[in-house]
Amino acid sequence: MESIFRKILVGVLALVGFSGCAPKVEYGVPHANLKVKATVVDQAGNPVGNTRLVLKNSKDNLYLSDFETETDGTVSESLYFTDELDDISEVNVVYYKEDNPGLGGKYKDDSVSVKVKKVKAGDGRWYNGDFEMDFNFKLKEEDGKDS
Numbered sequence: 001m002e003s004i005f006r007k008i009l010v011g012v013l014a015l016v017g018f019s020g021c022a023p024k025v026e027y028g029v030p031h032a033n034l035k036v037k038a039t040v041v042d043q044a045g046n047p048v049g050n051t052r053l054v055l056k057n058s059k060d061n062l063y064l065s066d067f068e069t070e071t072d073g074t075v076s077e078s079l080y081f082t083d084e085l086d087d088i089s090e091v092n093v094v095y096y097k098e099d100n101p102g103l104g105g106k107y108k109d110d111s112v113s114v115k116v117k118k119v120k121a122g123d124g125r126w127y128n129g130d131f132e133m134d135f136n137f138k139l140k141e142e143d144g145k146d147s
Helices: 002-020
Strands: 031-041 052-057 063-068 074-081 090-095 110-115 117-121 127-138
Touching (some): 031 052, 063 074
Antiparallel strands (some): 031 074, 090 110, 117 127
16 A cells, blocks of 8 residues: 555646646747827927837837828827837837828828937836837928928
């Protein structure tokens, strides 16, 4: 009887011991939140609404996201990134004439470099934190009137 009990006990302990040695597996995707606040105006300071802008990483100029302004030229939007964000301290905000056919080709392709501020630290694993950026973008007219 004691022999059977020992065999069962050794078997159970072996199973428990092996399962405790298994590597820890984590599932997830690196992610971060970015709050964008912006105003887009023409050279006279008038708001330019319904304008699509593209965010690109300053480090390697890769596409991050895009957004569109309201009719009053402002935007206040939260973007969720599911990407490895090694260096998001600065981004390029780009205006492409071809992305804005509603503006009739009035403005030149242009970009502005914007500093990004970290407002909340990540957890050191998958969550990279909360970031925000606040900027004004003054578009230049195609006909060369850059006041």
